[in-house]
Amino acid sequence: MSSRPMQSPDNLPNSAHTAVDVVLDTAYQNINDAQWSDLFAAARKSKLEEFIADMFAGKHINLSEDRPALHSALRNLSKAPVLLDGKDVMPAVTKVWQRIEALCNKWVGVTDVIHIGIGGSDFGLRLAIEALAHVPEIESRGMQMHFLANIDTAELARILDRAQPNSTRAIIVSKSFTTLETAMNAKAVVAWLKNSGCTQGQIARSLFAVTANVPAAKEFGVEEDNIFPFWDWVGGRYSVWSAVGLPIALQYGFKTFEDFLAGAHAMDLHFKNAPLEQNLPVIMALALLHQQEKRGIKAYAAIPYADALDWFPKWLQQLDMESNGKSVGRDGKPVKHSSPVVFGSAGSNAQHSYFQLFHQGPEVIPIDFIAVRKPMSDRPEAMAHHHILLSNCLAQAQALAHGKSAANPNDVYPGNRPSNLLFLPELNAFYLGALLALYENRAATLGALWNINSFDQPGVEYGKVLAKPIEKALVGGSDQISPTDSIDAVTAARINFLNS
Known part of the structure; x- marks a missing residue:
């Protein structure tokens, strides 16, 4: 897998842009030429170019938490200085790369890796591991990668039934090292190792951590040499480029991880330097904004016509809706627009699920079609299958755009349903990195256009606070819980039902 881009395709239509x-x-x-001109003018009026420059310069654009959003530094393979409050962060980032490569070189005899993390510590990594598994002839290093995220013990039980304790390693990923689901699952894995006959020394050598809270990881029992840091200027949903992505290197080799970073870095350079009219993340953001303004859209879909990218919409849901699902702007005032609902799954499976709604439902739902020019298999029938896959992708976009008239109302397709088409030359680590960085930068652009802080997530905290007294009531098993300030009458009745 080369980290260098392929030659750009020729004969692009006028509506196409490449990066x-x-x-x-x-x-x-x-969107006609005059509307595009208006959109680019509005972007400049909102000072989008200054926002992009500030983000890459390490300015504190995350206003509510008074910190930068410097995840681009994690994939800055040029090692050009990236200043945070006057100090270059690249030496620390480079040291983590060196440690990851060194661990890859001595990672032998491991049959199972249990990655313990949730949310931003899970989605991007799981997407990358799953997507790259489909790359023909990719190195897999003969180990099973297990993802333990949910607090539901069904997931835990399934993993522990399959893993071999004496040759298992566990990687605990939590920025704060206080995430409840991650802490509980980590303790369960340690108990499993102990009950399987592993000594305390073996357990300590089996544990790894990726965290910004090194003291807490050490207190848990992780040896200092097995702790990989990341920093508070890295948001969880932007963290796959950090040591959170360690399993990519362990599973597929450090060179693959480096290619993944290289693709993202190349897209960052495009986003940072390209004029708005040629800037892919900006164009995608403005197209979505236009559909909000003109069509009042409330949802959009991402449909990758590549089974390897089936996890992509799940990753994208967190990126977009956690970043931009807000009703208050950076100035504390209500905003006109925020993130639409995001959903999707791999085509052509998706056509047999919810495309009926796309074609004939009353709501207009824009779609990002994502296609790969090369098949993801070296099977003898691969090209024949791939032609069918691509023909379905192109046909769905055409049908949605033009619709169909008919005497029977049931056979009418309204048409005028907007979509983008993204083509990747092939799907490998480089282009996967470029794709993810494209959407990360689009999310940041949308936040800037909507005047939303894309880099905090206060809305996920309140439910966690309320869960604590409810858990206490459930554990206590009392026959009769009365409503309190933190448990309303409906919830109290539900607790009483569960405890009965």
């Missing part, structure tokens, strides 16, 4: 050999075609957005 890092990723092609974006907006022909079916139904």
Whole structure:
């Protein structure tokens, strides 16, 4: 797998733009030249160019938490200085790369890796591991990678039934090292290792941690040499580029991880330097904004016509809705627009699920079609299957755009349903990195256009606070819980039902 882009395709239509050999075609957005001009003018009026420059310069654009959003530094393979409050962060980032590569070189005899983390410590990594598993002839190093995120013990039991304790390693990933689900699951894995006959020394050598809270990891029992840091200027949903991505290197080799970073870095350079009119993340953001303004859209779908990217919509849901699902702007005032609902799954499976709604439902739902020019298999039938896959992708976009008239109302397709088409030359670590960085930068652009802080997530905290007294009531098993300030009458009745 090369970390260098392929040559750009020729004969692109006028509606297409390319960056890092990723092609974006907006022909079916139904946006004319005058409307595009207005959109770019509005972007400049909102000081988008200054926002992009500030983000890469390490300015504290995360206003509510008074910190930068410097995840781009994690994939800055040029090692050009990136200043945070006057101090270059790249030496610390480079040291983590060196430690990851060193661990890869001595990672032998491991049959199972249990990655313990949730949310931003899980989605991006799981997407990358699953997607790259489909790359023909990729190195897999003969180990099973297990993902333990949910507090539901069904997931835990399934993993522990399959793993071999004496050759298992556990990687605990939590920025704060206080995430409840992660802490409980980590304790359960340690108990399993102990009950399987592993000594305390073996257990200590089996545990690894990725965290910004090194003292807490050491207190848990992780040896200092097995702790990989990341920093408070890295948001969880942007953290796959950090040591959170360690399992990518362990599973597929450090060179693959480096290619993954290289693709993202190349897309960052495009986002940072390209004029707005040629800037893929900006164009995608403005197209979505246009559909909000003109069509009042409340949802959009991402449909990758590549089974390897089936996890992509799940990753994208967190990226977009946790970043931009807010009703208050950076100035504390209500905002006009925020993130639409995001959903999707791999095509052509998705056509047999919810495409009926796309074609004939009353709501307009824009779609990002994502296609890969090369098949993801070296099977003898691969090209024949791939032609069918691509033909379905192109046909769905055409049908949604143009619709169909008919005498029977049941056979009418309204048409004028907007979509983007993204083409990747092939799906490997480089282009996967470029794709993820494209959408990360689009999310940041949308936040800037909506005047939303894309880098905090206060809305996820309140439910966690309320869960604590409810858990206490459930554990206590009391026959009769009365409503309190933190438990309302409906919840009290539900607790009493569960405890009965």
